[in-house]
Amino acid sequence: MLDKSHKHVSCSSCGARNSSLFGNFCDHEVSQVDEQKACAFYKKGQPIFIEGSFPRGVFCLNQGKVKIFTRGDEGKEQIIHIAKEGEIIGFRAMFSGEPYKVSASTLEECNICFIGKEDFLNMIDTNVTLRNGIMKELSKELGDRAIFITNMAQKSVRERLAFALLILGDIYGDEQINLTREDMANFVGTATETLIRLLKDFKDEGMIEIHTRKLEIINADKLMQLAGR
Amino acid sequence: MLDKSHKHVSCSSCGARNSSLFGNFCDHEVSQVDEQKACAFYKKGQPIFIEGSFPRGVFCLNQGKVKIFTRGDEGKEQIIHIAKEGEIIGFRAMFSGEPYKVSASTLEECNICFIGKEDFLNMIDTNVTLRNGIMKELSKELGDRAIFITNMAQKSVRERLAFALLILGDIYGDEQINLTREDMANFVGTATETLIRLLKDFKDEGMIEIHTRKLEIINADKLMQLAGR
DNA sequence: TTAAAAAAATGATATTTATCATCTTTGAAA
DNA sequence: TTTCAAAGATGATAAATATCATTTTTTTAA
Numbered sequence: 001m002l003d004k005s006h007k008h009v010s011c012s013s014c015g016a017r018n019s020s021l022f023g024n025f026c027d028h029e030v031s032q033v034d035e036q037k038a039c040a041f042y043k044k045g046q047p048i049f050i051e052g053s054f055p056r057g058v059f060c061l062n063q064g065k066v067k068i069f070t071r072g073d074e075g076k077e078q079i080i081h082i083a084k085e086g087e088i089i090g091f092r093a094m095f096s097g098e099p100y101k102v103s104a105s106t107l108e109e110c111n112i113c114f115i116g117k118e119d120f121l122n123m124i125d126t127n128v129t130l131r132n133g134i135m136k137e138l139s140k141e142l143g144d145r146a147i148f149i150t151n152m153a154q155k156s157v158r159e160r161l162a163f164a165l166l167i168l169g170d171i172y173g174d175e176q177i178n179l180t181r182e183d184m185a186n187f188v189g190t191a192t193e194t195l196i197r198l199l200k201d202f203k204d205e206g207m208i209e210i211h212t213r214k215l216e217i218i219n220a221d222k223l224m225q226l227a228g229r
Numbered sequence: 230m231l232d233k234s235h236k237h238v239s240c241s242s243c244g245a246r247n248s249s250l251f252g253n254f255c256d257h258e259v260s261q262v263d264e265q266k267a268c269a270f271y272k273k274g275q276p277i278f279i280e281g282s283f284p285r286g287v288f289c290l291n292q293g294k295v296k297i298f299t300r301g302d303e304g305k306e307q308i309i310h311i312a313k314e315g316e317i318i319g320f321r322a323m324f325s326g327e328p329y330k331v332s333a334s335t336l337e338e339c340n341i342c343f344i345g346k347e348d349f350l351n352m353i354d355t356n357v358t359l360r361n362g363i364m365k366e367l368s369k370e371l372g373d374r375a376i377f378i379t380n381m382a383q384k385s386v387r388e389r390l391a392f393a394l395l396i397l398g399d400i401y402g403d404e405q406i407n408l409t410r411e412d413m414a415n416f417v418g419t420a421t422e423t424l425i426r427l428l429k430d431f432k433d434e435g436m437i438e439i440h441t442r443k444l445e446i447i448n449a450d451k452l453m454q455l456a457g458r
Numbered sequence: 459t460t461a462a463a464a465a466a467a468t469g470a471t472a473t474t475t476a477t478c479a480t481c482t483t484t485g486a487a488a
Numbered sequence: 489t490t491t492c493a494a495a496g497a498t499g500a501t502a503a504a505t506a507t508c509a510t511t512t513t514t515t516t517a518a
Contacts, residue, residue: 074383095361095365095367098369102372102375139321150301189383229302
């Protein structure tokens with residue numbers, strides 16, 4: 001369990017920082033961010049920002065996983081991305097001048113830092129490396145989403161599930177995949193019942209192991225074959 | 230029919246420039262781009278760049294429409310975007326450091342200018358307005374693609390077709406929508422036969438008129454209602 | 459102008475996946 | 489520990505859409 005006190009998490013001691021967009025900051029830059037940011041503990045299921053509202057800054061994940069999603073016409077969530085430790089979220093709306101097009105909420109207990117819009121944009125203006133990192137990230141995600149769209153349009157639910165499990169495997173790393181069936185269905189883009197049936201098939205075919213709510217991938221090769229490129 | 234000679238199209242006389250990312254360039258900047266760019270005439274159906282290859286610069290559409298697409302496992306195209314006059318295409322791969330994740334080819338005869346990678350990146354570094362414009366564009370598209378993914382996952386083909394027609398109506402402006410049924414199906418994410426049947430339904434329901442290959446929207450409100458938000 | 463190829467259209471059928479109803483299990487709070 | 493709500497699971501059925509085969513129309517190029 002995470003420390004629930006709202007104490008300041010120092011960037012210099014942040015285990016996730018090295019793999020983040022702030023990874024190559026010098027000591028001076030790190031302490032500058034440290035001064036400007038605010039830290040907070042989030043309970044599981046807590047919203048971070050909501051589609052339609054205006055952004056006031058960006059969020060940096062120190063600990064925990066966060067789902068980024070939109071809601072369709074009937075309110076059903078479509079999960080676009082699952083962010084993990086080290087990721088900065090909400091920075092797209094910083095540049096678009098539009099309200100958030102997506103919502104974010106925690107999938108587990110999280111420690112999340114906040115950097116105000118002005119401070120963040122200032123960093124972007126003055127720090128070329130950060131700026132290039134951001135532009136690279138925006139571009140990379142744009143490419144990923146083109147593939148996401150294509151998968152949605154052309155792959156069967158079974159293939160998409162295989163694909164999704166591989167992505168989730170990456171995100172969860174050593175840990176087991178830990179999502180409700182509903183969230184998983186909303187990531188794959190299918191009905192919860194269909195997802196549950198397919199998970200059982202995958203288990204029977206020896207691709208995954210199901211430990212109640214947590215999933216373990218035991219044959220990634222077979223999943224890759226199923227998922228396609 | 231367009232002039233097929235490979236003569237230089239001047240940015241200062243480019244009708245599309247005002248609505249482009251170069252729209253607010255001063256005279257000096259415009260003439261600089263003019264010197265650095267190369268112009269070419271493209272026939273209908275000609276590829277501009279192909280998924281997997283490495284980018285050498287960006288393309289600026291002076292005249293004509295271009296489809297941006299990926300190919301799924303079985304080679305079927307999924308159209309992600311249709312670019313029109315004034316749009317700069319292929320700049321995402323400029324920042325990602327990766328090969329193109331999408332392909333682009335012309336949907337009709339086009340005049341397209343090319344700006345080399347170095348020149349373009351140099352512009353980005355020195356011109357804050359252009360840079361902000363690019364970042365805004367990247368962010369905006371990211372939001373659009375989140376919605377695209379959600380539509381694919383949650384809307385019926387009928388709803389997606391209505392949505393697609395509205396987008397196409399915007400892109401084609403005064404002109405009638407002019408796409409093969411196959412391209413349209415690859416944009417909506419459905420089988421060509423399904424698309425053809427639905428178009429007939431839409432015609433019967435008074436939402437569109439079909440002039441052989443070209444389509445005209447005659448009841449946008451009804452389409453909007455069908456498409457959802 | 460004609461011939462051939464490409465695109466569009468139509469019908470029949472199969473398949474996938476969603477939906478609805480119901481039941482069971484799990485986990486959290488009293 | 490018991491209780492209750494949420495999550496997970498299962499079965500039956502309906503609906504949407506893809507696929508395949510074939511025909512007609514349009515466009516392109518000889």
